[in-house]
Amino acid sequence: xxxSKTLHSGAYRHVWDNERLLSSLMIAPAILYIAVLIGxxxxxxxxxxxxxxxxxxxxxxxxxxxxxxxxxxxxxxQKSLKxxxxxxxxxxxxxxxxxxxxxxxLLQEFKGKRIVRFLILLPWTAPIALGTxxxxxxxxxxxxxxxxxxxxxxxxGAPDAVLGTNPNLYWLGVxxxxxxxxxxxxxxxxxxxxxxxxxxxxxxxxxxxxxxxEVDGAGFWRRLFQITLPLLLPxxxxxxxxxxxxxxxxxxxxxxxxxxxxxxSTQVLASxxxxxxxxxxxxxxxxxxxxxxFPVMAAAxxxxxRSVRRRxxx
Numbered sequence: 502x503x504x505s506k507t508l509h510s511g512a513y514r515h516v517w518d519n520e521r522l523l524s525s526l527m528i529a530p531a532i533l534y535i536a537v538l539i540g541x542x543x544x545x546x547x548x549x550x551x552x553x554x555x556x557x558x559x560x561x562x563x564x565x566x567x568x569x570x571x572x573x574x575x576x577x578x579q580k581s582l583k584x585x586x587x588x589x590x591x592x593x594x595x596x597x598x599x600x601x602x603x604x605x606x607l608l609q610e611f612k613g614k615r616i617v618r619f620l621i622l623l624p625w626t627a628p629i630a631l632g633t634x635x636x637x638x639x640x641x642x643x644x645x646x647x648x649x650x651x652x653x654x655x656x657x658g659a660p661d662a663v664l665g666t667n668p669n670l671y672w673l674g675v676x677x678x679x680x681x682x683x684x685x686x687x688x689x690x691x692x693x694x695x696x697x698x699x700x701x702x703x704x705x706x707x708x709x710x711x712x713x714x715e716v717d718g719a720g721f722w723r724r725l726f727q728i729t730l731p732l733l734l735p736x737x738x739x740x741x742x743x744x745x746x747x748x749x750x751x752x753x754x755x756x757x758x759x760x761x762x763x764x765x766s767t768q769v770l771a772s773x774x775x776x777x778x779x780x781x782x783x784x785x786x787x788x789x790x791x792x793x794x795f796p797v798m799a800a801a802x803x804x805x806x807r808s809v810r811r812r813x814x815x
Contacts, residue, residue, distance in 0.1 A: 547792065548561055549787075550569065550785060550788040550789040551564065551566070553785055554788075555782050555785070568785045568789040572790055578770075578790060580765055581761075582793070584680070584767060585769040585770045588687070588748065589745060589748045589749055592684045592688045593691075593741060593745060593748065595684070595688045597740070597741065597744075599688070600699050601737075604700040605703065608700070608703055608704070621696060624689050624692065625691075625693035625694050632689075632690065634757065636682075636686045636689075637673075637757065637758060640673055640682050643669060645669060648668070648670055651664060657669075657670065673758060673763075676767075679758075679759050680766060682758060682759075687751060687754050691744050698736060699736060699740060701736070702732075702735075703729070705736075706732050710728060710732075711728060741805060742801075749770070749771070749797065749798050749801075750771055750798075751769075751771060752771040752775055756772055756775070761776065770790060770793060771791075774788075777790055
């Protein structure tokens with residue numbers, strides 16, 4: 502029995518000693534997972550986008566690039582593409598600035614630090630649908646507590662109020678305010694993830710470097726812009742990459758708050774692909790719209806990862 506076990510283990514010894522073969526075996530489940538859950542839907546979306554498939558007739562009959570031409574000429578798609586970039590860029594700028602402030606604040610020692618960390622992480626851990634429904638009440642056109650605070654402060658509803666004489670702002674009913682609302686809610690949602698990533702990056706910066714700079718007379722802003730931010734930039738780029746991917750593909754905030762309204766002023770590519778492909782029943786054009794997300798996200802990811810690699814090399 503012992504001889505058999507020895508021969509059996511010896512037969513597989515070349516597998517355990519071969520690093521290239523072993524690494525391939527270890528990564529194979531992840532590749533299979535990606536191929537099944539991402540690769541197959543992507544291929545199916547490409548087939549649908551080149552066909553005339555609908556929810557009533559999902560059979561694939563190829564029509565070439567007709568769907569892509571129709572989508573590009575669609576004014577709602579053009580508006581959705583523009584809104585997607587605005588939604589992504591503005592929300593990520595807010596997330597990066599606020600997460601830097603929060604991460605630096607959480608590095609300090611103070612009473613109730615664990616409770617504060619828990620409250621900051623809560624938006625990310627809670628289901629986004631529940632959080633967005635809560636924001637729907639806060640942005641209600643009649644019972645909004647935000648409007649109540651603004652009225653109480655004299656900024657709204659008074660004859661000389663800065664925000665106008667109307668008693669409410671109608672956050673989700675005015676195009677500009679509706680876009681601002683979904684940006685604010687999405688920033689609230691993404692802020693905890695970026696904060697945790699930057700907090701890890703800040704704790705990894707050697708304290709001796711900052712202490713030496715302080716001894717040499719460097720003030721807060723000089724240490725921030727010449728030491729902290731350059732060392733933090735690779736980690737910050739990863740936070741931006743995650744944020745861009747999540748924002749470009751997000752549909753929950755827009756769907757629950759505005760459903761793309763009013764007048765498609767908050768429509769983004771992900772929501773328009775859903776409305777066109779699922780609710781309108783045109784699977785082919787919905788797939789064509791969704792495929793526009795792929796090259797944009799791939800280009801953004803390539804640029805960000807290239808920037809990170811350059812920073813790590815230098």
